[in-house]
Amino acid sequence: MSEDTLDVSDSLDILSEEQLCRYLLQFIFECRGICHENLLLSALMKVQERCVNGAESSSWSVEQWQSRLAELINKWNVKLSLLDYKIIRVNHGIGKKCASNMIRNLDNFSFPDSNRFYVYVNSKTSDEMKLATRFSAREIEFIKWSLERIISAGLKIHEGILDDDDALVKEIDLIRRSVTGSDVPRWDNSCSFTVGSMELSQYGPMNALEIEGLIEKLIHLKWFYKNRRGEVGMDLKAIVELEDNLIESFQLVRCPVCDTLTLHGVMINGQENQSATYWHADCYQHYITHVGHDYLGTSLITNGIYVI
Ligand SMILES: [Zn+2]
Known part of the structure; x- marks a missing residue:
């Protein structure tokens, strides 16, 4: 820069x-x-x-x-x-x-x-209009298709940690340790709102080269990002601009502390009939430090899922 x-x-x-x-x-x-x-x-x-x-x-x-x-x-x-x-x-x-x-x-x-x-x-009020200022109709179709893939991937809970060395996993463990004052075992599960480039290259209406070029463009515009595993997820810009639509279309729930959507941090699975909640790492820290260690009957210390 x-x-x-x-x-x-x-x-x-x-x-x-x-x-x-x-x-x-x-x-x-x-x-x-x-x-x-x-x-x-x-x-x-x-x-x-x-x-x-x-x-x-x-x-x-x-x-x-x-x-x-x-x-x-x-x-x-x-x-x-x-x-x-x-x-x-x-x-x-x-x-x-x-x-x-x-x-x-x-x-x-x-x-x-x-x-x-x-x-x-x-x-602008409609997501179509927001997208149309930067992308062609063909590109918008690909973006919508990709978002569905990315969100579906994030809603799957993986047994084990997708990336043991992930800085966010370490940070959340550090927060839990510092708040409880004791060593806490690592959580069993993780999830990630990301998909491999290979999966995105399955998009039928475009060839592999076009898809690769478009992913690079989306990363350049900070709509998408690539993590250290080489997988593609939504960057802040896409989350912020499409927040209402993402919540409505995929029944995602805003962070209970700051009332905005996050696709990184901590997930707490709801009890029966309750939706899962997604917390920013700092909001999670604030809550367990100043409010309590449970949320709607679930322990925030022992029952979390890393969202990386
Ligand atoms: Zn928050």
Whole structure:
């Protein structure tokens, strides 16, 4: 990712708030529409000092920087709404530790770990219209078919851990250990909202080369991602833009803590007649730390399933 566009050190001009917002938007585009909160804060720090009253920001706390960023994004969203776009802040299900490990070390400030990403999304009401702004009709058919495969794969519970060395599995075990204060045995089961490229290449209306190219395009646009096992899943952008549709079509349930959909973290199987619930790793940690160790009669400590 190039950060040249943010190097304003040569210019002695004072930046207006509007110019500042434009830099941030440009930075989000450089990150292809998804930007880790700490990365965006780091960019804001570089340009804020060129603003009116920029000098006073040198003593700001992390919380002040976070609220300054949220304030700027809110203001800019008013303009973006005219074009049916918005920037929203979402939690990644993998949790703050794993999410922060995804970005490089930031040299200008020491930020606390964060699971939050700013995502540039289309706010049109229908999913068809959202997809149609970026993809052809043929591509949309493939995307819909793939989503069904990915969700169906995620709803299957596997005996054993799909990837013993997965950072999220280790993180969840660490959370359970630190909250209970004792060594806890690894859970027996796992699931994953991902499918192998081979399975996606079975899509009839396209040849293998076309499918491979389209998967690469979807990964580039941050709709899909590939995990370390080489399997393909939905990236944050697809989850955020298609959330309502995914919940309605596949009877998925929003995280009980923050009321948004996650396809990573912890799954708790419901008792009779109750749906399974999917929790962001950090929401899971918050709940077992501050609320309780059971949810609707099921133990959150012993009866979980890793969603990796
Ligand atoms: Zn949550």
